[in-house]
Amino acid sequence: MSARKLSDKEFDLHIKNILQKPEGVLFDEKAWAAIEGKVANLNNTGSNLNQTKWVLLLLSVILSIGGYFSYEYLAFNVSEKSTERYEQVDDGTPYGSSTRAPDSTLLSASEQFNYSNATEANKSPETGTGEQTNQPAGPIQGTIEASQPSLSITEHKRESGIVENVRSPYNSSINQGKKFPSTENSGDGVLLGPTDGGEQREVLLFDSLSSKEIEWFAGSNQNEENLHLVLITIDSNEYKTMEEDEEEPIIRNPPSRWNIGLVLAPDFSTVRQFREFTQPGMDVGFTVEYFLFNKLSIATGAILTRKIYNTTRITEYTIPRGFWTEGVTPNKILADCKVVDIPVNLKYRLVQGKRTAIFVSAGLSSYLMLNEAYDYKYDSESFTGSQVEELEISNENNYFFGVYNLSAGVTYRLKSNISLEAEPYLKNSIDGVGWGQVRLKSTGVLFSLRYHFRKN
Amino acid sequence: MKKESVNKANVIIKKCQKKETGSDKALYEHFFAYGMSISLRYTSSYDEAIEVLNDSFMKVFKTIKNFKNENFKAWFRRIIINTSADYYRKNKKYNFIERYDDGNASDIFVEEVITAQLSYEDLLSLVQQLTPSYRTVFNLYAIDGYKHEEIAKTLNISVGASKSNLSRARQMLKSLIKKTLDHECKEVV
Numbered sequence: 011m012s013a014r015k016l017s018d019k020e021f022d023l024h025i026k027n028i029l030q031k032p033e034g035v036l037f038d039e040k041a042w043a044a045i046e047g048k049v050a051n052l053n054n055t056g057s058n059l060n061q062t063k064w065v066l067l068l069l070s071v072i073l074s075i076g077g078y079f080s081y082e083y084l085a086f087n088v089s090e091k092s093t094e095r096y097e098q099v100d101d102g103t104p105y106g107s108s109t110r111a112p113d114s115t116l117l118s119a120s121e122q123f124n125y126s127n128a129t130e131a132n133k134s135p136e137t138g139t140g141e142q143t144n145q146p147a148g149p150i151q152g153t154i155e156a157s158q159p160s161l162s163i164t165e166h167k168r169e170s171g172i173v174e175n176v177r178s179p180y181n182s183s184i185n186q187g188k189k190f191p192s193t194e195n196s197g198d199g200v201l202l203g204p205t206d207g208g209e210q211r212e213v214l215l216f217d218s219l220s221s222k223e224i225e226w227f228a229g230s231n232q233n234e235e236n237l238h239l240v241l242i243t244i245d246s247n248e249y250k251t252m253e254e255d256e257e258e259p260i261i262r263n264p265p266s267r268w269n270i271g272l273v274l275a276p277d278f279s280t281v282r283q284f285r286e287f288t289q290p291g292m293d294v295g296f297t298v299e300y301f302l303f304n305k306l307s308i309a310t311g312a313i314l315t316r317k318i319y320n321t322t323r324i325t326e327y328t329i330p331r332g333f334w335t336e337g338v339t340p341n342k343i344l345a346d347c348k349v350v351d352i353p354v355n356l357k358y359r360l361v362q363g364k365r366t367a368i369f370v371s372a373g374l375s376s377y378l379m380l381n382e383a384y385d386y387k388y389d390s391e392s393f394t395g396s397q398v399e400e401l402e403i404s405n406e407n408n409y410f411f412g413v414y415n416l417s418a419g420v421t422y423r424l425k426s427n428i429s430l431e432a433e434p435y436l437k438n439s440i441d442g443v444g445w446g447q448v449r450l451k452s453t454g455v456l457f458s459l460r461y462h463f464r465k466n
Numbered sequence: 467m468k469k470e471s472v473n474k475a476n477v478i479i480k481k482c483q484k485k486e487t488g489s490d491k492a493l494y495e496h497f498f499a500y501g502m503s504i505s506l507r508y509t510s511s512y513d514e515a516i517e518v519l520n521d522s523f524m525k526v527f528k529t530i531k532n533f534k535n536e537n538f539k540a541w542f543r544r545i546i547i548n549t550s551a552d553y554y555r556k557n558k559k560y561n562f563i564e565r566y567d568d569g570n571a572s573d574i575f576v577e578e579v580i581t582a583q584l585s586y587e588d589l590l591s592l593v594q595q596l597t598p599s600y601r602t603v604f605n606l607y608a609i610d611g612y613k614h615e616e617i618a619k620t621l622n623i624s625v626g627a628s629k630s631n632l633s634r635a636r637q638m639l640k641s642l643i644k645k646t647l648d649h650e651c652k653e654v655v
Contacts, residue, residue, distance in 0.1 A: 021636060022608035028589045029609060032503035037495050038516065045520045049490050049527055 063411060066374060070356050077306035077358065264465050267301040271431065271460035273311065279319040279452040290454070291316030293351070297458065305359040309371070313351045317450065320344045344385040345448075350378040353415055365423045375413040375437060380405060413439050417456070431458045479538055483531050490527055500539065501546055508550035508605055510594045518553055522546045547610060551620045554602045558621075584643065592642045600635035607632050 016024070275293040295313030302308060321343055355373030381404050419433030433456040439449055478496055481489035501522060505515040522545045535541050593601060602621065606612040607628075612620070617628040 018633075018636060021640070025589065025593075025639070026609045028584060028586055029507055029593070030503075031586060032499065032506075032590075033586050035499045035502045035506070037498045041498070041516045041520065042491060042494055044516070045494075045524060046491070048524060052524070052527055053485060 077303040266463045266465045269462040271458035273458045275454045275456040277454040279317045281448045307357045309355045317347045346383045348381040352376045370418045374411040377409040379407040429460045504546045522549045603631040604635035
């Protein structure tokens with residue numbers, strides 16, 4: 011047998027010749043099965059993640075539409091939560107309930123009634139005299155023309171001097187008026203806000219001892235003996251401040267749709283069960299919220315978070331093959347990652363009270379991994395002869411919209427511009443994040459201090 | 467490639483481009499063995515090779531409607547090599563240890579005849595035992611005909627690293643071959 015040293019070129023050629031003639035590679039049905047699904051999805055133009063995004067997008071669109079319609083619906087129904095064009099908002103949201111104060115100045119009780127176009131024929135039966143006119147009350151003349159409308163008041167607060175939920179037949183969006191006591195020329199009345207774009211105001215006079223149901227025309231309510239129904243148009247220049255025995259309502263600029271908040275949250279992370287978390291990290295950051303509709307807002311921000319988790323089951327990780335050289339796998343992996351979490355969430359206020367509100371929120375987060383540090387602990391000696399190995403990755407990986415957020419919370423209005431929020435949350439990764447593509451779950455409570463901007 | 471085989475392949479490719487049902491599986495089946503013959507030598511195990519092959523096939527399926535080239539096999543081969551290189555680059559940083567041969571192999575006297583007696587399967591398993599850097603560079607240079615400059619660019623390493631990895635790959639392969647053959651001789655005896 012000849013034996014001579016091979017040149018590199020000859021060696022390479024020999025190897026190549028053998029390797030270029032593969033034998034024994036049979037088609038593997040399982041291998042096809044592994045990608046069959048992905049190929050099918052390819053044809054449907056959508057991966058799992060894309061589908062999730064579309065579903066969430068669709069949900070948010072539906073929620074927005076639903077929110078818009080519910081807002082519109084509520085605005086036209088008498089309810090405490092509808093918007094009022096001169097409503098002052100104290101809870102810091104652009105729309106909202108609680109104490110509403112009427113607009114600027116109001117009439118003084120003892121003057122400034124111009125009985126314009128009020129004729130005998132239009133007066134309702136006199137108070138206290140028992141007389142009744144034979145004529146049914148005609149349409150109210152003056153600057154408003156209407157035929158037989160009816161007015162209803164569903165609530166009457168005598169003590170505060172505010173009559174709520176008054177719906178004028180002439181302008182359906184008015185629902186609050188300031189009450190003033192009777193004068194010798196009139197009965198008790200309710201001063202309603204200005205009609206759209208105009209200066210004139212409506213005054214409804216009614217009997218303060220009467221029941222809630224008031225109608226314009228005495229003719230249609232014969233029990234209202236003491237009704238005086240007069241339409242008065244008042245020139246805005248003649249307004250004077252009313253004598254108040256209560257606080258002057260504070261007039262503020264209307265709130266804008268924006269608010270920002272500082273956020274602090276303890277965060278627990280794990281890859282499997284929540285009882286396996288090690289220690290909480292502390293998150294800090296800010297969020298910005300924008301109100302799309304009455305109760306629906308969208309929030310985003312940036313939160314610096316530290317994810318600390320461990321696992322003893324190495325199967326949690328999808329390890330790149332060949333990583334564990336010599337076949338030695340670690341027994342425990344400790345992870346410590348600094349991440350910037352950029353959420354995009356939709357928040358919906360379920361319940362709105364005077365100062366507090368309850369909301370729910372859902373959305374997606376992107377994780378920008380600033381630093382990932384992993385410790386691998388081995389029981390037996392690894393090939394390097396040491397017990398612990400470390401891996402550190404800096405600023406390499408980003409998981410855009412790879413995490414979904416679910417939360418619910420409570421917001422408490424401290425002052426007109428400031429509120430506090432507590433929001434327990436749950437985050438889970440969609441496809442897997444971090445080295446090894448683990449299904450990282452996090453939970454915690456987001457505490458935020460929010461400042462509400464106002465328009466100028 | 468035999469002529470009938472080429473025609474059959476072209477038919478399947480055209481069907482894939484039209485997205486006929488079942489065409490993707492047909493393409494996969496037809497080129498499975500060919501693809502594996504490449505990915506097996508770039509990876510360290512059968513499963514890894516399947517992974518690389520499947521990733522390559524996904525790329526093929528995504529872009530096949532734009533494929534106008536005559537030579538599908540060459541295109542496919544290029545994709546697999548690139549996927550293997552991507553795979554290598556991604557996992558490169560996780561290779562803590564570059565198992566450096568201690569230099570014993572540098573003077574190994576390998577007989578031409580003995581080398582020729584190695585079977586495909588034997589040699590493949592030896593190649594798979596090389597460390598990723600050695601194996602990838604060796605494959606690219608010795609079998610797929612890449613030049614050192616091309617290798618350096620593809621793998622994001624220096625030309626010098628490419629050359630030294632190549633020579634170490636040869637040494638290591640030779641020493642592995644020798645070990646295998648020594649065992650066989652001993653068994654025979």
